[in-house]
Amino acid sequence: MLNITELVGGYGEKNIVNNISFQVEKGSILGILGPNGSGKSTLMKLMSGILPARGGKIEIEGKSLADFGAKELAKQMAVLPQLHAHAFSHTVRETVSLGRYPHQIGWFSSWSDEDEQAVLEAMRLMNITHYENTLIDQLSGGEQQRVFVAQALAQNAKILLLDEPTNHLDINHQKELLDTIKKQAIEKELTIVSIFHDINIASIYCDQLLLLDEGRIVRMGEPHEVVREEDIEAVYQTRISNYPHPELPKPQVTLLPGVSRQAAETTIRASDFILSPQMVLFQSQAPLKTVSSAVINAGAGWFRTFINRHVDMTYNIDNSFIEMSGFIEELGFKTTDTVGMMTAVRTEDAIVKEYEAPFGSVVIAVTAGVGNAVDVSKALEREVRVGTINTWIMVNGNLSDEAFIQAMITATEAKTKALHEEQVTDPLTGSLATGTSTDSILVAATQQGAHLPYAGPITELGKLIGSGVYECTVKAIELYRERKKAW
Numbered sequence: 001m002l003n004i005t006e007l008v009g010g011y012g013e014k015n016i017v018n019n020i021s022f023q024v025e026k027g028s029i030l031g032i033l034g035p036n037g038s039g040k041s042t043l044m045k046l047m048s049g050i051l052p053a054r055g056g057k058i059e060i061e062g063k064s065l066a067d068f069g070a071k072e073l074a075k076q077m078a079v080l081p082q083l084h085a086h087a088f089s090h091t092v093r094e095t096v097s098l099g100r101y102p103h104q105i106g107w108f109s110s111w112s113d114e115d116e117q118a119v120l121e122a123m124r125l126m127n128i129t130h131y132e133n134t135l136i137d138q139l140s141g142g143e144q145q146r147v148f149v150a151q152a153l154a155q156n157a158k159i160l161l162l163d164e165p166t167n168h169l170d171i172n173h174q175k176e177l178l179d180t181i182k183k184q185a186i187e188k189e190l191t192i193v194s195i196f197h198d199i200n201i202a203s204i205y206c207d208q209l210l211l212l213d214e215g216r217i218v219r220m221g222e223p224h225e226v227v228r229e230e231d232i233e234a235v236y237q238t239r240i241s242n243y244p245h246p247e248l249p250k251p252q253v254t255l256l257p258g259v260s261r262q263a264a265e266t267t268i269r270a271s272d273f274i275l276s277p278q279m280v281l282f283q284s285q286a287p288l289k290t291v292s293s294a295v296i297n298a299g300a301g302w303f304r305t306f307i308n309r310h311v312d313m314t315y316n317i318d319n320s321f322i323e324m325s326g327f328i329e330e331l332g333f334k335t336t337d338t339v340g341m342m343t344a345v346r347t348e349d350a351i352v353k354e355y356e357a358p359f360g361s362v363v364i365a366v367t368a369g370v371g372n373a374v375d376v377s378k379a380l381e382r383e384v385r386v387g388t389i390n391t392w393i394m395v396n397g398n399l400s401d402e403a404f405i406q407a408m409i410t411a412t413e414a415k416t417k418a419l420h421e422e423q424v425t426d427p428l429t430g431s432l433a434t435g436t437s438t439d440s441i442l443v444a445a446t447q448q449g450a451h452l453p454y455a456g457p458i459t460e461l462g463k464l465i466g467s468g469v470y471e472c473t474v475k476a477i478e479l480y481r482e483r484k485k486a487w
């Protein structure tokens with residue numbers, strides 16, 4: 001375990017690092033974050049003993065750094081510095097072999113099998129074995145970086161201090177290198193401290209993060225405790241936004257640019273919806289922020305083309321995503337820019353209406369087939385039959401995340417109320433239906449104009465969504481029934 005207590009140090013008259021205390025457990029990675037000049041490299045230099053501390057303690061397994069001889073310390077701690085000065089050129093193998101110097105005895109070479117194995121293993125881990133006889137000077141920056149990490153690994157020290165290990169590396173090599181380092185930390189119980197400029201990568205790979213500003217700790221803890229909008233914005237003095245990693249509980253940040261091309265002013269109009277037997281189509285001038293349960297591009301994203309495609313009742317394709325993508329591309333649209341839904345209902349019968357309010361307006365579009373409606377409270381007792389009500393809520397306004405979710409709740413309640421009003425029953429249970437078995441919903445917004453933080457029925461927006469979805473769903477059901485009668 002590495003234990004730092006009230007560490008102070010700097011250059012000349014000035015203390016750069018002030019009163020820093022933390023511990024790093026075996027098998028874990030601590031990431032150091034902080035803006036340029038915040039003292040990250042100085043802290044590393046103090047921890048490695050390259051720069052003598054002016055106050056505080058650095059202990060490895062309870063033993064003070066000052067009590068280690070140089071070679072003894074090098075067996076405990078390997079350092080990957082930020083800059084590599086080469087007085088003369090070595091081959092890759094020679095450079096990696098330098099990592100073994102703490103293990104050499106006496107003045108004359110005592111190269112052992114263990115040394116050889118450590119060098120081969122380090123080159124293998126960093127995937128540089130094929131360069132072993134190449135001169136360092138002839139490698140790219142990223143390749144050189146992997147050689148220096150290999151040198152640190154060959155040292156077989158229990159503590160690794162890394163200053164921007166992924167500097168110069170492309171995204172795949174960043175991942176490869178950090179996967180390897182993480183694996184080594186876990187399997188060999190290494191203690192790793194690393195400086196990162198990339199907050200997202202640090203969040204993904206580190207167990208603990210330490211955020212430095214002007215030589216002091218602003219915050220330390222697990223990534224969710226440190227990668228917070230307020231702290232990152234204050235320390236880096238830039239606007240950012242937090243978002244969740246799609247697969248891991250590791251918060252991520254993204255920049256909010258100070259300069260960007262002004263988005264074209266966009267208004268969603270019911271009159272711009274095109275209804276045909278093939279589909280309901282709406283194309284926006286600018287991308288709309290969208291959350292949906294569509295077949296194509298479900299979830300959250302920004303899209304310009306919105307399709308509710310008519311398919312035959314018998315449509316049953318294993319990979320509907322690929323088939324639907326083909327349909328979209330054949331029409332000349334881009335799948336990456338399109339939200340696509342399907343329905344067996346006649347799409348030319350879609351109900352599309354526009355509702356005005358002081359804040360802006362909402363366009364609701366509904367297709368409803370209720371022949372196989374479902375009483376969801378009895379869903380466990382009944383077999384599943386396909387049926388679809390597709391509801392789109394498109395808002396000329398700027399919605400918060402809460403508003404997107406509340407819009408879905410409000411719309412779902414309004415849909416169910418419409419089914420009750422129309423006395424739609426579940427054909428299998430005979431009770432009042434609440435929806436159908438594969439209903440889909442979409443909320444999209446221009447994110448321009450009025451800020452709309454909420455969309456429950458207590459708000460103007462919620463009132464429009466509630467009454468609009470109710471009205472459109474009632475009309476869509478009535479039209480669906482008329483068509484059925486006519487057949």
Ligand SMILES: Nc1ncnc2c1ncn2[C@@H]1O[C@H](COP(=O)(O)OP(=O)(O)OP(=O)(O)O)[C@@H](O)[C@H]1O
Nearest residue numbers: 011012016034035036037038039040041042043082
């Ligand atoms: N050898 C030195 N002599 C005097 N001052 C130094 C020396 N090295 C660094 N400094 C100063 O110490 C402060 C902290 O520098 P340090 O390199 O530790 O920051 P850092 O957080 O690693 O920055 P970066 O992200 O730019 O690498 C800076 O103001 C820097 O000018």
